[in-house]
Amino acid sequence: MTPQDVRSLRPAKARELFRDGLRTPTAGWCRGWTQANLLAVPRALAYDLLLFAQRNPKSCPVLDVGDPGEHRTGIFAGDLRTDLPGYRVYENGVPVAEVADVRDVWRADLVPFLIGCSFTFEDALIQAGVPIRHIDQGVNVPMYVTSVPCRPAGGLSGPMVVSMRPVPAALVATAIRVTSRYPALHGAPVHAGDPAEIGVTDLHRPDFGDPVEVGPGEIPLFWACGVTPQAAVMASGVPFAIGHLPGHMAITDVRDHHFQVP
Amino acid sequence: MTPQDVRSLRPAKARELFRDGLRTPTAGWCRGWTQANLLAVPRALAYDLLLFAQRNPKSCPVLDVGDPGEHRTGIFAGDLRTDLPGYRVYENGVPVAEVADVRDVWRADLVPFLIGCSFTFEDALIQAGVPIRHIDQGVNVPMYVTSVPCRPAGGLSGPMVVSMRPVPAALVATAIRVTSRYPALHGAPVHAGDPAEIGVTDLHRPDFGDPVEVGPGEIPLFWACGVTPQAAVMASGVPFAIGHLPGHMAITDVRDHHFQVP
Structure with missing residues (x-):
């Protein structure tokens, strides 16, 4: 198909x-x-x-x-x-x-x-003119285990997992504005820019999913990811x-x- | 004081x-x-x-x-x-x-x-020009047990409880707009107008708190209330x-x- x-x-x-x-x-x-x-x-x-x-x-x-x-x-x-x-x-x-x-x-x-x-808000991003690299490349979204700890609960603790989408600098504000409207689907990004600041050392080697290209003039945006509870299961x-x-x-x-x- | x-x-x-x-x-x-x-x-x-x-x-x-x-x-x-x-x-x-x-x-x-x-958003209402009757009258907010069932969970079930504030008709939109911005504090009203539609038969006899006057040209607005889980404890x-x-x-x-x- x-x-x-x-x-x-x-x-x-x-x-x-x-x-x-x-x-x-x-x-x-x-x-x-x-x-x-x-x-x-x-x-x-x-x-x-x-x-x-x-x-x-x-x-x-x-x-x-x-x-x-x-x-x-x-x-x-x-x-x-x-x-x-x-x-x-x-x-x-x-x-x-x-x-x-x-x-x-x-x-x-x-x-x-x-x-x-x-994934749910990606159509709204596309409608707003924000390209989605992993869809364009026909691969899975790249996901990373960060160094940001979740707040523990009972016997569950672990790091936050994020998904990453590279966004042209001029569209970063649009991407944040559009995704802010979907708090139940992770909402606005949790981080923009340097992956090292959240403990991600190599964008080319995601912990889950596939790598995507980050082009010149693009900012990697990181959204909290629903794989996080699976990371807590593991941790x-x-x-x-x-x-x-x-x-x-x-x-x-x-x-x-x-x-x-x- | x-x-x-x-x-x-x-x-x-x-x-x-x-x-x-x-x-x-x-x-x-x-x-x-x-x-x-x-x-x-x-x-x-x-x-x-x-x-x-x-x-x-x-x-x-x-x-x-x-x-x-x-x-x-x-x-x-x-x-x-x-x-x-x-x-x-x-x-x-x-x-x-x-x-x-x-x-x-x-x-x-x-x-x-x-x-x-x-109560948390009442200051924002006052700032927006919406009077808060129970504050002006120096009494507790009126609260009512409705006929609207909550969605049960395990052994807990019960009716939704609401708080009521009478709002001048011209300010109803403002009150809804302002309180919509506080979803973690019950957000927008769950009902406006005829109390009978949510099973409240007499505004003068609240189940909790004190009655307040509803003046001519005012619409009673009903917000979901955090006493609801206590109603579930009872039910x-x-x-x-x-x-x-x-x-x-x-x-x-x-x-x-x-x-x-x-």
Whole structure:
């Protein structure tokens, strides 16, 4: 399918393709629909995760939380165990599998969290004239583990993860203004410019996703990223969790406008 | 003290007065500082309460959550057991005491939640020319239990509680615009006009606080209220909880501007 094809798909159709085995980053998919990070943890850990999210709202804006064992939520009419284009399974903080289907490891006590994703505001950036490099290059967005600590909650702690988009200097203000309007999808950038200031040493070697070119006259902008709670799962040695494969998101049934503030 | 006196007090000084026994509603106190609702529940109930708040963000915007047994938090440098001007203690969902000090009933497993309060934006309303009737009358704000159900979470369910301010018709748009900028303090009203539409049958008989006059040409505006989780404690028969006396708030050390969005 062409970028134009995937851009105009409805969420249910995209989820069907993922359920049938298509593995792809979801940037540029289903224009106008909200994308979300998935993290499912056992009920015994759910309070720590919800409090971690409350204490770190830039990186962990909670869109919805399912009840234990549920594999759909009010904003996601598909099956959270099959309808994402990729999953990571964690044991004791270590990613032990990257799979296309987690039905065999889903547990009755798992609480699914859906957390806002910055892919959602990329269409608004494009409409405002801000190019999105990873979409233009047809790759996954670059994501980096920073040296910025999150505020801990119970047994959960870890560093903030960011996504990066290079933006022409003259469009930096536009990019900040546009994304500020989506606080539930990470909102405005957390950092602009020198990556070393947030502990990122080499833009060409992202911790997740793919590198993209930063051209002359472009400023790298860094947005808090919903992979942050997965970094906390790893840093904290959480016994069991299921997340999405970074960049391979849950495409929800909620319009992006729903999360736009004036 | 005059209204002008209490308006210009610093939070620490107000808390000292409350600690020394002054019992008063806090509308109009400590201009420029954020006021908050308190609800402390046992750790075993904390997930349900945090999820209830996440699912009902208009009435339960969480400003901060302490760790179990803590009686101060990052945004409140006083003692949550003594520094509010009034408390309500609940057993099995029933208010069993209204007291000035809860040190003797505070428990090591209690998790204190601080939830945004609409008193915080009243100064911005006054600056914008919107009169605040309960301040002018020197009484507590009227609060009503509505027929609007909250979205349940675990064992917690109950109706939305609202506060009411009568606003001259020509200033309704201003009041909505101004309060929209404070989503963490309940934001824009949830209802305007006919109280019967949200199940409020008699404005002269509020469920909490005092009645105020609604003049000719004024529209009653209703804001979601942070007493809502206390209504859920009552409706759900929660074994034990401590809340503030409605209208008698925790005055925090955070500026109201901190919670203002563009």
